Amino acid sequence: MTPHSHDSATKTDTALETSSRGMRVLGISFAVLMFTAAVQAVIVVASGSVALLGDTLHNVADALTAVPLAIAFSLGRRAANRRFTYGYGRAEDLAGIVIVLIITASAALAGYEAVKRLLDPQDIRAVGWVAAAALIGFLGNEWVARYRIKVGREIGSAALVADGLHARTDGFTSLAVLLGAGGAALGFPIADPVVGLLITVAICFVLRDAAREIYHRLMDAVDPALVDAAEQILARVEGVRRVGSVRLRWIGHTLHAEVEILVDHDMSVVDAHAVAVEAEHRLIHDLARLRAATVHTDPDGPPNADHHASLTAHRTR
Structure with missing residues (x-):
């Protein structure tokens, strides 16, 4: 997505x-x-x-x-x-x-x-x-x-x-x-x-x-409480099954976010996009001083499916 x-x-x-x-x-x-x-x-x-x-x-x-x-x-x-x-x-x-x-x-x-x-x-x-x-x-x-x-x-x-x-x-x-x-x-x-x-x-x-x-x-450090708050906001969005990684950074005196959410794997592209937009909307309005957010949607399922297999070798730990 x-x-x-x-x-x-x-x-x-x-x-x-x-x-x-x-x-x-x-x-x-x-x-x-x-x-x-x-x-x-x-x-x-x-x-x-x-x-x-x-x-x-x-x-x-x-x-x-x-x-x-x-x-x-x-x-x-x-x-x-x-x-x-x-x-x-x-x-x-x-x-x-x-x-x-x-x-x-x-x-x-x-x-x-x-x-x-x-x-x-x-x-x-x-x-x-x-x-x-x-x-x-x-x-x-x-x-x-x-x-x-x-x-x-x-x-x-x-x-x-x-x-x-x-x-x-x-x-x-x-x-x-x-x-x-x-x-x-x-x-x-x-x-x-x-x-x-x-x-x-x-x-x-x-x-x-x-x-x-x-x-x-x-060093892009943020208060861990902000990360907790972002995760809670995302978890309350209808259509979000699970919350993946949440990254926040300060640029000057405004926050920017990059987050991953998991949605039903049978959901259409249009519906998944609508969930992402709503998740972003909630973050921008409910997380203090957040100016912009990038939301990535991943399918939750089917069982044992690895939707990022081709990227595994490129990810650093």
Whole structure:
């Protein structure tokens, strides 16, 4: 039976809308983070706090991650063609790699500055302003983190979720700067670079989480619960006797499926095709963020029949 594929116009419109939401999130969060970083930068110059410098650099890096993501969301709107037959959604995963590299660079720079200040401790000026800047950094980053993670999960964007995790870590590292400021106020200037090193460690943890998220997408990993849900949807379709293999993959922030169903071997081609269309229709409407599905129908019977005998030698295990 020839596989049947169907792109829903409604799903296409939804995909465009999710890209638009992603662009809105990036624009708003970029403005918030750049404002936060600008305020902190002024206080860094006035205070000489290396911990606050590390936090400011991280905020700037976090804001700049909006650039590759915005490019990816823009590319993802392009229609598929004969060269890119699945469209340009993978650009989002490539942007995720850029985000991981930016996080890595911010960790290295923050660590370098902290070690340099450990070797050459200096007094911190305007401790009260450093504490205020740390609080501003926390509030700005936590708001951005919640916004990015919420929308990223709603539209299925791993890159946007990774970016949100990055912002959340920035928020907690901003609070850590308060410890450095407190230590300096108590006469322990070494507290500032020590907190700078702790911030570097925190950045490394979020780097690990973001790298894992992007790695899963690049390897076509999906939540097993989505596979279970797809199998249950297919099993409820009238005419489907059994459900064969179910493969799901993310392309950008939309899901694509390739599934096999078994129908009565005495069923006509027209009827089998109708079952495949209904199975596809159910999947597209009932499985969240699924944009397209390819359904292959196999005959269930007669007993001991092997309808794929000629393909056995070509299938890898």
